[in-house]
Amino acid sequence: MDEATLTRAVEAVLFVSPEPVPLARLEVVFGPDGADRAALRAALDRLGRSLDGRGVELREVAGGYQLRTRPDLAPVLARLEVPRPVRLSRAALETLALVAYRQPVTRAEVEDVRGVDTGGVLKTLLERGLVRILGKKDVPGRPLLYGTTPRFLEAFGLASLSELPSLREIDELLGTRGEGEDDGG
Amino acid sequence: MDEATLTRAVEAVLFVSPEPVPLARLEVVFGPDGADRAALRAALDRLGRSLDGRGVELREVAGGYQLRTRPDLAPVLARLEVPRPVRLSRAALETLALVAYRQPVTRAEVEDVRGVDTGGVLKTLLERGLVRILGKKDVPGRPLLYGTTPRFLEAFGLASLSELPSLREIDELLGTRGEGEDDGG
């Protein structure tokens, strides 16, 4: 399979896949064509560049590759009657951020930081598949441990958890605007 | 909206639409941008040409426009048939939960709780390697006893069966009403 065909075929595979496609999966699919990891990376690279200035872009999310519409087209797409996810409240976002940064984390630990009851919020995040149960903590009482899901990465367009700004970066951000803090809500 | 943006936006709209999109529908969507039928036809034309040599093409089908993978790539896409994650049905989840919590358990005991025939579901779970036969129960008729497999633990991310939340924990988790979401637009 020549380079151009491989690029087209990778595009077609991503186009029909409902979820982000990991590189390992592409290796399986294109194994019979003799395309190795390096060839696939190159094809993905070519595909990404060829989508410059288009309505759709190639993104690396949740450990895989996915075609997505560009953020600047959101106003137009908002007019379509696509089922939209329910908005996340501030409580949900805070809890999600905590779980993302501190996982594996117990409910008690989340509540210690937020200072409020978090049971309902956690349940909502579980229902929406953004948070999952990781197991039980090996301490008396064996509380449940929570962590984020691949869907969380997908929803927020993150290739992996390491793409989240580090807490150090957050601290720096806070340092520069600590004075003029206002409650964005 | 300039020509280039309109073309990108039309691409994005077709990209996210599962069904062919009629021109009349595009007129409605792009009405607020002042794009009339002629402008849309021109944009579709530009889009179609820009997809030359790509893995995806613009087709006019069933009275509408649709992005589709190119027919020559079908052999590659056919390979996507190889194992993809399978979602468990509600019946399967219920049965699996019962087996997990009550193992070793007979089919009759499962059916007693679920109130419906469970043979097909149990067979599926056996085939998927989530449930296995543990032996025979020492009662008249010697019915088979079912339990979960190590694969079950793996699939659900459990280190061991003791990590299954207890009934009390489930109640705690699910008893509270979700309060983490607002009604979203």
Place this chain on the structure above:
Amino acid sequence: MTQDDRHAILFEEGHTYKVRLDGFEGPLDLLLHLIRRHRYDIYDIPIARILEEYLGVIELLHELYLDVAGEFLVMAATLAEIKSRMLLPSPREDGERGAEEGEDPRAELVRRLVEYERIRAAAERLEERPRLGREVFSRPWRAPDLDGLDVPEAPVDADLFQLLVAFKELVDESPAEFVEEVVRQRISLQEAMQDILEQFRRVPGAGLSFRELFPPRPPRERLVATFLALLELVRLQAVRVVQAAPFGEIRLYAVAGDEEDAGG
């Protein structure tokens, strides 16, 4: 934003107040707001003044006949307690400023405030990201030409939470008798197998008699589980069964090296 502005917002929002102070996610959020607005140093909070401010907001809500959520009152109590501890004479005469860090009654509160502020900022950063289904869209459905067979070996797209929801509904619809049984049902096959192997580990090389495996007068579930676990271990060839004479004592021996496989 001036203090009056903020109170005005509290007034307006107060009408829809139900569980918590509207606009504030909790006492830490409110406290941070007060600290930041007055540009107090978060590591050197003037507790007396902050307490006064904090109580002012709470009182305002009382005047509006609004219930203040318990956690806000707990924080008020915490602040009052810190204040009183700070009034106590310091063990060192040279005053609070020179006091050792570990002795500062505010330390725990500061730790929580700093951590909460971080997470709040992290949440804001999350919120700013283009969200799938909100600003950006993928093609989340399965292309129709890909509908094919479900291959049994296919990985299972499983979610423990879904499993729990399914189970909870079953339990809710079931007679109490079933629920009790589930509650009692604490011993799994895997655990029973582990228990047996553990017993062997305690008597390396010696083996066990069949009867020794079972605790005295075991509950029925325990009996069944242990027996099935034994059968499973024999099947996995992790345990060898020896009966020296017909009707003689059955003795069991662990087969070295197979424990990991058997453990599941």
